[in-house]
Amino acid sequence: MAAVTDPIAAAPRRRADSHRGLVFILLAPVLAFFVVFNTIPLLWLLGLSFHNFSLTSGMPPEFVGFQNYYQLWLGRNNFWGDLSRTFTFVAVGVTIQTLLGVGLGLLFWGSRTMPGRRIALTLLFAPMVLTPVATGTFFRFIYDPNFGVLNQMIQGLGLPMVDFLGSPATAYWAVLAVDCWMWTPFMILMTLAALGSVPKAELEAAEIDRLPFRKRFTLVILHHGKFILMLGILLRVIDSFKTLDLIIPMTKGGPGQQTRLVAVELNKQAFESFNMGFSSAYAVYLLLVSIAMTSVFIFVLNLRRRRGS
Amino acid sequence: MRRSLYHAVLWLVALIWFAPVAWIILSAFKTREDILATPPKLLFTPTLQNFRDLFTTNASFVVQFANSVVLSLVSVVIAVAISFLAAYAFSRFKPKGTDFLMFLLLSVRMLPGPAVILPIYLMYAAFGWKDNHVALVLFYAMFSVPFSVWILKGFLDGVSIRYDETGRVNGGSWFHVIFRVVLPQVKPGLIAAFIFNLIFVWNEFLFNFVIGGVQTQNIPYALAVGTYSDGGLNWTFIATMTTIYILPPILAIYAFQKYLLVGMTFGTVRGEV
Numbered sequence: 312m313a314a315v316t317d318p319i320a321a322a323p324r325r326r327a328d329s330h331r332g333l334v335f336i337l338l339a340p341v342l343a344f345f346v347v348f349n350t351i352p353l354l355w356l357l358g359l360s361f362h363n364f365s366l367t368s369g370m371p372p373e374f375v376g377f378q379n380y381y382q383l384w385l386g387r388n389n390f391w392g393d394l395s396r397t398f399t400f401v402a403v404g405v406t407i408q409t410l411l412g413v414g415l416g417l418l419f420w421g422s423r424t425m426p427g428r429r430i431a432l433t434l435l436f437a438p439m440v441l442t443p444v445a446t447g448t449f450f451r452f453i454y455d456p457n458f459g460v461l462n463q464m465i466q467g468l469g470l471p472m473v474d475f476l477g478s479p480a481t482a483y484w485a486v487l488a489v490d491c492w493m494w495t496p497f498m499i500l501m502t503l504a505a506l507g508s509v510p511k512a513e514l515e516a517a518e519i520d521r522l523p524f525r526k527r528f529t530l531v532i533l534h535h536g537k538f539i540l541m542l543g544i545l546l547r548v549i550d551s552f553k554t555l556d557l558i559i560p561m562t563k564g565g566p567g568q569q570t571r572l573v574a575v576e577l578n579k580q581a582f583e584s585f586n587m588g589f590s591s592a593y594a595v596y597l598l599l600v601s602i603a604m605t606s607v608f609i610f611v612l613n614l615r616r617r618r619g620s
Numbered sequence: 621m622r623r624s625l626y627h628a629v630l631w632l633v634a635l636i637w638f639a640p641v642a643w644i645i646l647s648a649f650k651t652r653e654d655i656l657a658t659p660p661k662l663l664f665t666p667t668l669q670n671f672r673d674l675f676t677t678n679a680s681f682v683v684q685f686a687n688s689v690v691l692s693l694v695s696v697v698i699a700v701a702i703s704f705l706a707a708y709a710f711s712r713f714k715p716k717g718t719d720f721l722m723f724l725l726l727s728v729r730m731l732p733g734p735a736v737i738l739p740i741y742l743m744y745a746a747f748g749w750k751d752n753h754v755a756l757v758l759f760y761a762m763f764s765v766p767f768s769v770w771i772l773k774g775f776l777d778g779v780s781i782r783y784d785e786t787g788r789v790n791g792g793s794w795f796h797v798i799f800r801v802v803l804p805q806v807k808p809g810l811i812a813a814f815i816f817n818l819i820f821v822w823n824e825f826l827f828n829f830v831i832g833g834v835q836t837q838n839i840p841y842a843l844a845v846g847t848y849s850d851g852g853l854n855w856t857f858i859a860t861m862t863t864i865y866i867l868p869p870i871l872a873i874y875a876f877q878k879y880l881l882v883g884m885t886f887g888t889v890r891g892e893v
Contacts, residue, residue, distance in 0.1 A: 345765075433873055440870065440872070582734070
């Protein structure tokens with residue numbers, strides 16, 4: 312059905328063959344970039360992951376087979392600890408962002424006629440385009456136990472001072488809070504997009520039928536908006552799995568290992584300790600995770616394409 | 621009445637969300653004593669001294685700022701240009717392996733930064749390309765390609781192939797069809813791809829830190845390694861620099877709010893907020 316109405320989908324494959332030269336010219340620059348900056352480095356990475364290679368030792372790479380993978384699997388450098396911390400970070404963070412984002416998105420739903428709407432939305436969406444390093448640095452200032460504004464407020468309420476980023480009990484949650492502050496606006500954005508995809512007629516019908524809000528939400532809004540919301544959640548999952556910029560200026564993974572997420576540890580292993588072989592194996596594990604997540608993302612995307620429109 | 625109350629609530633939410641940013645911006649106008657004052661000062665006599673100091677006493681700031689501008693502009697222009705060509709080929713001719721390549725492109729963007737840059741670092745170190753503007757621009761361009769291809773392919777799929785066919789039948793060259801007939805119709809996609817990659821490279825620190833150096837250092841790199849800590853952090857300096865640095869992205873999302881959604885979702889979701 313779609314093939315008949317959609318001229319692009321109907322374009323036969325032989326088009327590519329009859330314009331082989333043109334297709335090649337069009338694709339050549341991107342392919343060249345891709346091979347030089349992606350394929351070759353990736354193979355390099357893969358090869359290196361089977362070697363024992365440290366840049367500081369000055370020794371040539373030594374082939375060790377699967378030893379790096381095996382050691383990580385056995386939990387060298389607390390690999391599983393980093394992974395579970397990261398998954399908790401993703402799960403808790405994305406859940407909070409989704410709940411807050413959907414709630415605030417619904418609140419902002421009827422704001423079309425609001426005076427100064429564009430400015431208000433700019434202020435609301437600003438956190439997600441800030442430089443993460445700058446944000447992290449400045450939050451260190453806000454969280455500071457001595458002169459940070461947050462502690463001043465807490466002490467104003469008569470509560471004891473808290474060293475948010477320095478104490479093992481609070482550091483993780485303090486970092487997570489900043490992540491939520493930065494990325495809840497993204498889920499608001501996605502919620503507004505999802506709400507925009509709900510047909511007006513159905514909403515009016517639900518209004519006339521006097522459906523209670525809860526039913527309207529599950530039957531009408533979620534029914535139409537769930538794909539966009541799902542894409543939003545997936546994008547957040549993938550992105551927060553990579554969290555690094557924010558943590559470096561705030562805690563550098565400390566205190567202890569409290570805020571050491573996978574990206575932070577890999578960064579340290581590769582560019583502070585220069586354990587290149589070990590880091591490569593680490594990176595290959597992460598590559599498998601991100602390939603899995605990308606597959607899910609594209610699967611959901613195709614689901615929407617097939618059902619939507 | 622209810623309506624204005626509702627709007628007041630929305631404004632309040634937006635302002636609360638913006639408060640930490642406002643705190644940074646306010647701090648930039650404070651003296652060193654005011655910034656570290658306890659309790660924090662909400663009312664103070666604003667001073668422009670910090671901004672004057674920034675440009676006069678710190679020569680490296682200007683260089684780093686210029687690096688940020690040059691690196692992001694040049695690399696994104698290259699990336700969007702070549703991505704448009706590739707997206708056109710993907711959308712119109714669907715060569716074998718299109719889906720697979722689109723998948724590979726995306727998975728690069730889904731990988732944690734250190735994993736991406738590790739082999740590049742070794743490659744750059746081996747060839748002596750580190751701390752070189754051209755090498756860094758090329759890498760950033762490569763990193764901006766996946767995003768741009770995804771956005772632009774989405775937009776190109778939405779332009780009917782009849783335009784191309786009409787153009788060709790009437791004797792237009794491929795060059796004419798691609799750049800004169802099709803390109804103007806995907807302008808929103810080009811803008812979205814451009815702005816979002818620009819903001820990304822502008823804010824990027826890790827790649828600059830790992831494969832860059834003193835000459836190519838941008839502001840986030842300088843901030844991350846604590847260039848501005850003369851025994852404890854120099855907060856007035858950081859607040860001032862941060863204020864200047866975060867202003868362009870915020871202005872960009874004000875000016876290009878229509879494209880926010882397209883950009884933030886790799887073009888997989890379209891529409892306006």
